[in-house]
Amino acid sequence: MVFIYITPFATFCLTLQHNRTAFMYPNLYYLFKDLFGISLPFLKIINSFGFFVAVAFLVAAWVLIRELRRKQAEGIFTYTETTITVGKPAEFPELLLNFVLGFILGYKIIGVFLVKNALNDPQSFIFSSQGSFLTGLLLGLFFAVLKWWEKNKVKLAKPEERTIRIWPSDRVGDVTIIAAIAGFAGAKIFDNLENWDRFVKDPIGNLISPEGLTFYGGLIVATLALWYYFRKRKIRFINICDAAAPSLILAYGLGRIGCHVAGDGDWGIINSAYLSNADGTVALTTPAKADSALAMYNNMYMETGMTGVADHTPVKAFAGLPDWLFAYSYPHNVNKQGIATINCHFDDYCNHLPLPVFPTPLYEIVMALLIFALLWSVRKKFKTAGRLFAVYLMLNGIERFLIEQIRVNTKYSFFGIHPTQAELISLFLVIAGLFLYWYAPKLKPPFNSRPATEEAKPT
Secondary structure: HHHHHHHHHHHHHHHHHHOOOOOOOEEHHHHHHHHHHHOOHHHOOOHHHHHHHHHHHHHHHHHHHHHHHHHOOOOOOOOEEEEEEEOOOOOOOHHHHHHHHHHHHHHHHHHHHHHHOOOOOOOHOOOOOOOOOOHHHHHHHHHEEEEHHHHHHOOOOOOOEEEEOOOOOHHHHHHHHHHHHHHHHHHHHHHHHHOOHHHHHHHHHHHHOOOOOHHHHHHHHHHHHHEEEEEEOOHHHHHHHHHHHHHHHHHHHEEEEEEEEHOOOEEEOOOOOEOOOOOOOOOEEHHHHHHHHHHHHHHHHOOOOOOOOOOOOOOOOOOOOHHOOOOEEOOOOOOOOOEOOOOOOOOOOOEOOOOEEEHHHHHHHHHHHHHHHHHHHHHHHHHOHHHHHHHHHHHHHHHHHHOOOEOOOOOOOOEOOOOOOOOOOHHHHHHHHHHHHHHHHHOOOOOOOOOOOOOOOOO
């Protein structure tokens, strides 16, 4: 298990050690080319952020399955029985769904290799109306015929009804898909609420753009969607929350690797103890030079929204730690923000921030993995349902509230205070965690239970 959830972090560390001036990779094409000298143009369609988010979902799902099976063996969860019909031929809705999926895959994913110049900017192509219609049509038909053939192989002269047992651990695939879809929708909604001025200028563009995501928005909407899903199936949601707590913070930490490697704008305020060099590296500077650079920055970049209105604080590296851990210019960032970088071989991604910022995703990676290690090590000691999740809420809220002090975000203004959206939500999470920890013993008992001696595996 350790190997599986440490591997993405080890890959990230490899990029740090390989080239300290250029370990930013907007997509996997540049990562493979820089680390291994291999040029694979099709990898341009795989955004680094999206790749690490996918890894985060898969690893978290695997950890969740393990925890659910442990709780099933203890009798905390039981199975539900459902009746299915086997031996039926393929029905029209199934064939249509497979055709649509195949058409999208052919029209967009394969089309990116067939449409002229699409690989030059694959993200814009994916979110445009362009595509290969013929390829989409052929692949859609292939998927539909394949589904018909699969169903026809097991077709019975008289379809039979069978009763099967479904355990909570069998539902992790559904949970992952629901969490991904609802999480993305919530992240987009909350990001646009937080950046309302940007949204009203281009509502459609901001809604379909792969950029601009708010973690807490995703967490809230995904939680509501999953609460409804489990309630409909009479599975006690608070027990699911306890089982998912370590997975949630692990997924958050692994996802932040993608934020840093891609340079998606999720960084901190300016560290005015440093200035960026022309090649994207950073170097210590004097207060006078920092003040001059900040003045120029305000004049040139204040209206771009690149890093806010020059919020800054000077902090020098200490305890032998490298400078880039305190000040980072995010060379080759996926948003193409900043000024031109000399001696750059990353095609269109040759920009870096003129004033280095605190690499807050790095700090969150470390804090999230530490919280995961803590929750995983103490999870068996909590006997009251809800209390492990309560601890997760408190630690998550504290972690995010602290990081917000040096992180760039839109601030609200009321009653003489200027909090960010994340600060308000993180404060609410801490309060909710404290309340849940106190109230947990009073929660209603589960819908059903079973003897702990019964086999805790699906049949």
